[in-house]
Amino acid sequence: MSDDRKLLETTFLGRVEYAAAVELQERRRAAVIEGSASEALFMLEHAPVFTVGRNADRADVRASTEWLEARGVTVAESSRGGQVTFHGPGQLVGYPILALDPDRRDIRRYVRDLQAVLVRTLADFDLEAKARSHPEIGVWVGDAKIASLGIHIRRWVTMHGFALNVTTDLDYFGGIVACGLDDVRMASIESLTGNSPTVAAVAARVIGHFAEVFDRQPVEG
Numbered sequence: 665m666s667d668d669r670k671l672l673e674t675t676f677l678g679r680v681e682y683a684a685a686v687e688l689q690e691r692r693r694a695a696v697i698e699g700s701a702s703e704a705l706f707m708l709e710h711a712p713v714f715t716v717g718r719n720a721d722r723a724d725v726r727a728s729t730e731w732l733e734a735r736g737v738t739v740a741e742s743s744r745g746g747q748v749t750f751h752g753p754g755q756l757v758g759y760p761i762l763a764l765d766p767d768r769r770d771i772r773r774y775v776r777d778l779q780a781v782l783v784r785t786l787a788d789f790d791l792e793a794k795a796r797s798h799p800e801i802g803v804w805v806g807d808a809k810i811a812s813l814g815i816h817i818r819r820w821v822t823m824h825g826f827a828l829n830v831t832t833d834l835d836y837f838g839g840i841v842a843c844g845l846d847d848v849r850m851a852s853i854e855s856l857t858g859n860s861p862t863v864a865a866v867a868a869r870v871i872g873h874f875a876e877v878f879d880r881q882p883v884e885g
Contacts, residue, residue, distance in 0.1 A: 669879055
């Protein structure tokens with residue numbers, strides 16, 4: 665049986681510095697726009713970093729220079745939407761480079777579909793998660809936020825994406841007003857279930873659900 669779905673190259677890259685990941689996305693997006701490369705889903709972890717989105721208040725990084733230096737946390741401006749969040753070890757970061765034109769030119773739908781992928785993935789780990797919309801955009805388990813989203817779209821091709829806490833050290837979130845939400849409680853798969861899956865194992869689950877939701881044919885990169 666033939667498979668006429670669009671190809672999606674999927675790659676788990678391990679630990680990647682934030683600036684290098686942004687450069688990787690920008691190169692791939694340019695190639696997708698010019699038609700010289702297939703779509704991609706890059707999945708990885710970052711070294712500890714607070715990223716400041718386009719809609720962020722820089723004051724939401726509350727940590728002092730001393731706090732940041734003691735924990736090895738850097739601060740990076742980001743072209744994604746959203747506010748301030750944390751990326752670090754134990755967190756699965758997903759960067760889809762997708763062409764939404766012509767059949768998926770709907771930004772709200774794209775965000776809902778990303779949320780659906782994460783909700784389905786979390787169900788694989790016995791967590792009943794739900795998507796929330798503005799101003800609490802992300803994925804939540806009860807009153808705790810377990811995943812954040814922030815995207816950038818140019819010529820209807822996406823970059824940036826989602827961050828799902830797997831075994832993340834949640835104390836890092838104490839240095840910021842996470843996602844612009846005062847007193848938000850952050851959670852991880854580990855903190856809610858007591859289990860500690862590897863980030864790579866969660867990434868493998870994401871691939872199947874992503875292919876289903878976005879109707880893509882995944883191929884390992």
